[in-house]
Amino acid sequence: MRRPGLVRIVAAVVAFYGCVYGVRAQMRRADLPRREPAVAAVQAPVGPLPGEGEERDPPQPAMCGPFPAFAMLPESLWPLAPQIMRPGTREWRTIVVHHSAGTAGNAAVFDRMHREENGWVNGLGYHFVVGNGNGSPAGAVEVGGRWIQQIQGAHAGAKATEYNEHGIGICVVGNYETGDFPEEVYPGLRDLVVWLARRYDIPPERILPHREVRGEPTECPGGRFPLERLRDDVRAAAR
Numbered sequence: 001m002r003r004p005g006l007v008r009i010v011a012a013v014v015a016f017y018g019c020v021y022g023v024r025a026q027m028r029r030a031d032l033p034r035r036e037p038a039v040a041a042v043q044a045p046v047g048p049l050p051g052e053g054e055e056r057d058p059p060q061p062a063m064c065g066p067f068p069a070f071a072m073l074p075e076s077l078w079p080l081a082p083q084i085m086r087p088g089t090r091e092w093r094t095i096v097v098h099h100s101a102g103t104a105g106n107a108a109v110f111d112r113m114h115r116e117e118n119g120w121v122n123g124l125g126y127h128f129v130v131g132n133g134n135g136s137p138a139g140a141v142e143v144g145g146r147w148i149q150q151i152q153g154a155h156a157g158a159k160a161t162e163y164n165e166h167g168i169g170i171c172v173v174g175n176y177e178t179g180d181f182p183e184e185v186y187p188g189l190r191d192l193v194v195w196l197a198r199r200y201d202i203p204p205e206r207i208l209p210h211r212e213v214r215g216e217p218t219e220c221p222g223g224r225f226p227l228e229r230l231r232d233d234v235r236a237a238a239r
């Protein structure tokens, strides 16, 4: 009678320790960081699961993304892409065109003038300057510090707050009240204005001559400035 009893006791002890060992092994496994089986990567679905797409952010408008904006940038402006393609931190509503009224100049000359004569700490009041071949190459676009920093302009006049705050100021060197607009200047101006209008969704009728926004008399940018031609080109590019 003792032997079967001993067997039962030994079996019970073995079962008890086996059970404890199994539970502890289970607990140790639970403590380990979970590792996905390698095969899971192979079996993982490539695209979103059905219904998952609705959870994601809606697609951004084409104007906001850097790639579509770059795709629209005309080749003539590619060298200036890092300066021109700024993050859309400011709301630009209009493009205000100017002439310099003098015969020569460039961004650096006007920047010095605006700092020293006008006392403007941010310098050049325009966002862009387009050369006429007298101070910088004809049709060459220069990007001002105010554009790079995306800050307000100082080009529309003290009474024209809206147009300084939300108007992109472009100055073409020359006087287009007294002189004809040089044809070789036009392509650079057009490329810049068309791109800006598309990038910031500015319609042709919001491309304005300085004389219409200043609130004080001015002839800027002169009666021979090709304003309607610019608007037509923006209209054509939008189609």
Ligand SMILES: [Zn+2]
Residues within 6 Å of the ligand: 097, 098, 099, 155, 210, 220, 221
């Ligand atoms: Zn002006």
